[in-house]
Amino acid sequence: MDFPLWPEAASTVAGDVDNLYIYLVLVSAVMTLLIFLAVFVFAIKYRRRKADEVPAPIHGSLKLEITWSIIPFLVMLTFFWWGAKIFFLNATPPPDSMDVYAVGKQWMWKIQYPGGQREINELHVPVGRPVKVTVASEDVIHSFFIPAFRIKHDVVPGRYDTMWFTATKPGRYHIFCAEYCGTEHSGMVGWVTVMNPADYENWVSSGGISGSMAQQGERMFEQLGCSTCHLLDRQGRCPNLRGVYGSRVQLADGRTVVADDAYVRESILNPNAKIVQGYKPDVMPSFQGQVTEEQVLQLIVYVKSLAITGTPGATAAAPGGAGRRTTQPNGGNQ
Amino acid sequence: MSTALEQPKAQEKPNYLNAEYGWKSWLFTTDHKRIAVLYIISISVMFMLGGIFAMLIRLELLTPQGDLVNSDTYNKFFTMHGVVMVFFFLVPSIPATLGNFLVPMMIGAKDLAFPRINLLSWYIYIVGALFALAAIVMGGVDTGWTFYTPFSTTYSNTFVITAAVGVFIAGFSSILTGLNFIVTVHKMRAPGMTWGRLPLFVWANYATALIQVLGTPVVAITLALVGLERAFHIGIFDPAIGGDPILFQHMFWFYSHPAVYIMILPGMGVISEVVTCFSRKGVFGYPFIAGSSLGIAIIGFLVWGHHMFVTGMSTYAGLYFSLLTMLVAVPSAIKVFNWTATMFRGSISYETPMLYAFGFIGLFTIGGLTGLFLGTLGVDVHLTDTYFVVAHFHYVMVGGMVLAYLGGLHFWWPKITGKLYPDGWGKFSALLVFAGFNLTFFPQFITGYLGQPRRYHAYAPEFQVLNVMSTAGASVLGLGFLIPAIYLLMSLKSGKQAGDNPWGAKGLEWETASPPPTFNFDETPVVTEEAYAYAKHEEEPVG
Amino acid sequence: MADTHVAPAEHSPHLRHHFDDMAQQFDSATLGMWVFLLTEIMFFGGMFGAYTVYRSMYPEAFASTSQFMNPKYGAFNTAVLIVSSLSMALAVRAARLGQQKMLQLMLIVTMIFGLAFLGVKGFEYHEHWVDMKVPLIGGHWDYSEAPQFARPAQILFCFYFFMTGFHALHMLVGVGLMTTIFMMARKGTFNEHYFTPVEISGLYWHFVDIVWIFLFPLLYLIGRTKALI
Numbered sequence A: 001m002d003f004p005l006w007p008e009a010a011s012t013v014a015g016d017v018d019n020l021y022i023y024l025v026l027v028s029a030v031m032t033l034l035i036f037l038a039v040f041v042f043a044i045k046y047r048r049r050k051a052d053e054v055p056a057p058i059h060g061s062l063k064l065e066i067t068w069s070i071i072p073f074l075v076m077l078t079f080f081w082w083g084a085k086i087f088f089l090n091a092t093p094p095p096d097s098m099d100v101y102a103v104g105k106q107w108m109w110k111i112q113y114p115g116g117q118r119e120i121n122e123l124h125v126p127v128g129r130p131v132k133v134t135v136a137s138e139d140v141i142h143s144f145f146i147p148a149f150r151i152k153h154d155v156v157p158g159r160y161d162t163m164w165f166t167a168t169k170p171g172r173y174h175i176f177c178a179e180y181c182g183t184e185h186s187g188m189v190g191w192v193t194v195m196n197p198a199d200y201e202n203w204v205s206s207g208g209i210s211g212s213m214a215q216q217g218e219r220m221f222e223q224l225g226c227s228t229c230h231l232l233d234r235q236g237r238c239p240n241l242r243g244v245y246g247s248r249v250q251l252a253d254g255r256t257v258v259a260d261d262a263y264v265r266e267s268i269l270n271p272n273a274k275i276v277q278g279y280k281p282d283v284m285p286s287f288q289g290q291v292t293e294e295q296v297l298q299l300i301v302y303v304k305s306l307a308i309t310g311t312p313g314a315t316a317a318a319p320g321g322a323g324r325r326t327t328q329p330n331g332g333n334q
Numbered sequence B: 001m002s003t004a005l006e007q008p009k010a011q012e013k014p015n016y017l018n019a020e021y022g023w024k025s026w027l028f029t030t031d032h033k034r035i036a037v038l039y040i041i042s043i044s045v046m047f048m049l050g051g052i053f054a055m056l057i058r059l060e061l062l063t064p065q066g067d068l069v070n071s072d073t074y075n076k077f078f079t080m081h082g083v084v085m086v087f088f089f090l091v092p093s094i095p096a097t098l099g100n101f102l103v104p105m106m107i108g109a110k111d112l113a114f115p116r117i118n119l120l121s122w123y124i125y126i127v128g129a130l131f132a133l134a135a136i137v138m139g140g141v142d143t144g145w146t147f148y149t150p151f152s153t154t155y156s157n158t159f160v161i162t163a164a165v166g167v168f169i170a171g172f173s174s175i176l177t178g179l180n181f182i183v184t185v186h187k188m189r190a191p192g193m194t195w196g197r198l199p200l201f202v203w204a205n206y207a208t209a210l211i212q213v214l215g216t217p218v219v220a221i222t223l224a225l226v227g228l229e230r231a232f233h234i235g236i237f238d239p240a241i242g243g244d245p246i247l248f249q250h251m252f253w254f255y256s257h258p259a260v261y262i263m264i265l266p267g268m269g270v271i272s273e274v275v276t277c278f279s280r281k282g283v284f285g286y287p288f289i290a291g292s293s294l295g296i297a298i299i300g301f302l303v304w305g306h307h308m309f310v311t312g313m314s315t316y317a318g319l320y321f322s323l324l325t326m327l328v329a330v331p332s333a334i335k336v337f338n339w340t341a342t343m344f345r346g347s348i349s350y351e352t353p354m355l356y357a358f359g360f361i362g363l364f365t366i367g368g369l370t371g372l373f374l375g376t377l378g379v380d381v382h383l384t385d386t387y388f389v390v391a392h393f394h395y396v397m398v399g400g401m402v403l404a405y406l407g408g409l410h411f412w413w414p415k416i417t418g419k420l421y422p423d424g425w426g427k428f429s430a431l432l433v434f435a436g437f438n439l440t441f442f443p444q445f446i447t448g449y450l451g452q453p454r455r456y457h458a459y460a461p462e463f464q465v466l467n468v469m470s471t472a473g474a475s476v477l478g479l480g481f482l483i484p485a486i487y488l489l490m491s492l493k494s495g496k497q498a499g500d501n502p503w504g505a506k507g508l509e510w511e512t513a514s515p516p517p518t519f520n521f522d523e524t525p526v527v528t529e530e531a532y533a534y535a536k537h538e539e540e541p542v543g
Numbered sequence C: 001m002a003d004t005h006v007a008p009a010e011h012s013p014h015l016r017h018h019f020d021d022m023a024q025q026f027d028s029a030t031l032g033m034w035v036f037l038l039t040e041i042m043f044f045g046g047m048f049g050a051y052t053v054y055r056s057m058y059p060e061a062f063a064s065t066s067q068f069m070n071p072k073y074g075a076f077n078t079a080v081l082i083v084s085s086l087s088m089a090l091a092v093r094a095a096r097l098g099q100q101k102m103l104q105l106m107l108i109v110t111m112i113f114g115l116a117f118l119g120v121k122g123f124e125y126h127e128h129w130v131d132m133k134v135p136l137i138g139g140h141w142d143y144s145e146a147p148q149f150a151r152p153a154q155i156l157f158c159f160y161f162f163m164t165g166f167h168a169l170h171m172l173v174g175v176g177l178m179t180t181i182f183m184m185a186r187k188g189t190f191n192e193h194y195f196t197p198v199e200i201s202g203l204y205w206h207f208v209d210i211v212w213i214f215l216f217p218l219l220y221l222i223g224r225t226k227a228l229i
Helices: A014-045 A062-090 A197-205 A213-223 A226-230 A261-269 A293-308 B023-027 B032-060 B071-090 B093-106 B115-138 B151-155 B160-187 B200-232 B245-279 B286-302 B315-343 B352-375 B377-383 B387-417 B423-450 B461-494 C022-057 C059-068 C071-097 C100-130 C147-186 C196-220
Strands: A098-105 A108-112 A118-120 A122-126 A130-137 A142-146 A151-155 A161-166 A171-177 A189-195 A248-250 A256-258
Touching: A014 A062, A014 B315, A014 B352, A014 B377, A062 B315, A062 B352, A062 B377, A098 A122, A098 A142, A098 A293, A108 A122, A108 A293, A118 A122, A122 A197, A130 A142, A130 A151, A130 A293, A151 A161, A151 B377, A189 A197, A213 A226, A213 A293, A261 A293, B032 B071, B032 B093, B032 B115, B032 B387, B032 B461, B071 B115, B071 B160, B071 B387, B093 B115, B093 B160, B093 B200, B093 B245, B093 B387, B115 B160, B151 B200, B160 B200, B160 C022, B200 B245, B200 B286, B200 C022, B245 B286, B245 B315, B245 B352, B245 B387, B245 C022, B286 B315, B315 B352, B315 B377, B352 B377, B352 B387, B352 B423, B377 B423, B387 B423, B387 B461, B423 B461, C022 C059, C022 C147, C022 C196, C059 C147, C071 C100, C071 C196, C100 C147, C147 C196
Parallel strands: A098 A130, A122 A189
Antiparallel strands: A098 A108, A108 A118, A130 A161, A142 A151, A142 A171, A171 A189, A248 A256
16 A cells, blocks of 8 residues: 655755754664663563562662763754754745735635735745745634645734745645634645746736736725825825835834834724824724735735835835744734 | 452451441542542543543544544544543543552651642532533533634634633642642651652652642633633734734643643652562662652743744744753653663562553653654644644653553552452553554654644545554554453452552552551651662661 | 651640641641642732733833723722731731630721722722723723724723732632631630631731732833833
8 A cells, every 4th residue: 555654845944854853763763772672671681580589779870860961961952953943944034035925714725926816725836936925814823834845834813924935846735724723624725836937937927817916905905095095195194105115114102113014914904003103093994894814915015016116226125024023913013 | 259348347457448438438538548539430430531532533533534523523522532631631640549549658647738628629620520521511612622712712612611611620629639749748747758768759749739739820810811701702812902812822831831741740750669669679860850850840831832833933932942842851861761770780570560661661752752853943843733743742641641640550559459450461451552552653653744734634645544553553552441440440349458568669658558547557657768778788777 | 667656745626637736737737828829829920921911012002091090999909908918917916816806806807908998899890881991891892082002902901800800709708718717716716726727818818918919000000100210
């Protein structure tokens, strides 16, 4: 019967994780074998031969205790160090990563691409390019897990998190939800399809029928009336959003925050939480309940695009700073 | 055929079992030994219940599709399995049964410091268990035993509050047991029983009691807040008002990680007693085993974040928790080495308790080492929330804790009941348990690395073969648990008389009758020798 | 192993027979109560910890809530509890000295103060209800005075009701304890040689008092600090 004992390795970190895992297995196997052997040998060699025999006591040995405390601890430090290295690597997406947005909702993954394509439970990526996934939840905690890439991140309602990978082998690999989320938790699965560059270009050009995320965001922006204030207003009722994304914003209470993804999201859902210096509270209505998490992401991508237009030479900076740093709903002052 | 119960009373020495008869003498007892027996019965019932849920889970997982029961039912199975096993079996088990019975005797006391609180503790446990049972009977809970928010506060449609109340109440049982043990060990030691002469089982229960007392209140308030949020539809974990679901996890794991040390430390205490007795040799490194119990208790409070590496905590927090997780493994390793060294040049016999101890040492080593895998950041990202975690904690909880409990039960059964069980059956069951256990849980390490997530009703088809192996193992394991239940119960009627000290063990509990008299000792013992003074020249009193 | 039988110096009718003597019994009871209070510290500590996390996340929102608390009532209650701890300490002293009437009087005084505390708290809860500051009951929340803080303020008010609620529960248990102790005192149970229940109830009462000492500034006075620089 043909069943796998080892998962496919299809990302740049998978090899490193596998090596560390094998190292852990080897050290553990040696340790276990030593203990098993010692117990086995002692149990036989020192088995009771006479009913009344009483062996001489051996109270202990400080030297032994120190040795077998320090050496294992040093070995464990190698586990720690190597694991930490990988962890930090996972936390730092490369600056040229392409963005993908995954919204988890009971019980499906809704994927959006900047080009406007949308998929349910399917993710298409090119081989060899770093992909940064921003995850959000519409309801409970989920977790976005791709075993073949050896990555996973919890998807927590009320905040954004990011994770990244670079796929190395074309193929189709499992996506699993890895945080229990209710009835169809085990049905919240999908596939990531890694395509070689030519195939990927074909797939991309069959693009989103609704336009890119930024375009969809722009339509929402007008539909909801945001542009009336935030682009066209001349009475100073609200801050103009051109060039705001990524900049430092001075708030009325004296704090300064960075206008990242979480800041924009909060401004839409809970505008009174942070009032920009010089403006009044209670002017912008809240859109909580009127926009889905996906639509919020589209609006964010649109607002992000306002930073680039009209600012020559501005690069599409990774939003919100270091990719995997979590962004709290009260805006990146964490 | 006359049975033990039919023998005329005159021939039987007065002991705690025959001192009084009738249900009132049991339900209103303050004798720590009777309370221990009450606990043995209740905990066995809860273990059976948890085991039934386990069998149902493994039956469903024979096939990749969810075809035995629907998803909601399956989610209730694993939740109730976890809730019952963790809060109503593992946490109370050894302290409330063997600890209650033996700690006073091992220190030469007549009872625990607060016998009425001990009885109250059992009643509180029963009330908590009734709430849990009520939740099951009314339709079950499906949040997982970890009750993560906002699923538990807002989205679940099951009897979360009832279950949480049951756990909350059971927590107080645990707190009172811990409180009792702490005061008992501090204040009730017999003359000459210094801290340095305490049996390691007492040290283990003492360290456990510290954790029970400090940690349990935190999970109590956490679950209370979940219940309040669910009842009032608003609370502090609600993201809609700026609450943080991850704060729940921090508060929950702040208790639940030390809780696993509540579960394992008493088991380690049992192993110390069994290994010394069946090696007929004083333990190697007594101060280190005693100290490591305290070390585990303290450091165990500092590592809870390793359950949350992928929740989005800062990388620096991850570094801290990973480093301390490595550190907490050291005292456990010290124990394993010291037990092995105790066997060196010992005089080893293979009665049932010792077989369980062998099994413990091997399986706990594997379980503990795989914990290091999970404490290693880069690897944990892949392994967390998969079957690797399930395998890891079953290795330490079942391969460790349950084996220690069975070993302890078999070791002290003659003392508790005055009867011997057939050792041949004991050995056979121990081997069944060992074999069945490994067949059940080792494949889960493999499916875990492959990526099979936990709490999955249906799974990817390529995982099936390993899952079938696992279910097969579970049947063997179940049999291994069932057989002792039968012969131990039968021994009550037809077992041979045990005598005071059938194993030739050292320890104050063995210097009184089996079963012991109600006040444990005819006269208060005076202690003049170190623990485990097996060697002849150490038996003469010093001075 | 030689055997000795430790004969108790006195055979007080209160000696529980698993103890060797009254001293051991008293020591055990007090250690037991201290350990129990330790568990209570951890219980309330969980809430204090969570409170600290949220207050550091939403400092202005939390500060805005103080205008809806009445520090006069809070301060009055603080004074009431402190005085009740004094009367409790005097009760314990009276028990140790065998002063039966003083003991009973001080217990009554303590209970009265405890009930006064609970009465004021009840009145405060009523005021919050009238002001629509009870987020726990659906729709009974109105933060139009400072709408930009409406949401995190709900968190503070949840803490307010949960923490003072659990505290009030403990106070109620305390008053029940005092009632029991009072009835035992009336029957002449206590004297210079046996006053353990009074002692350990006193410990409990002081603890409940101390918890309030922390609750008052943390719940009532957040926005009322003036910068010292």
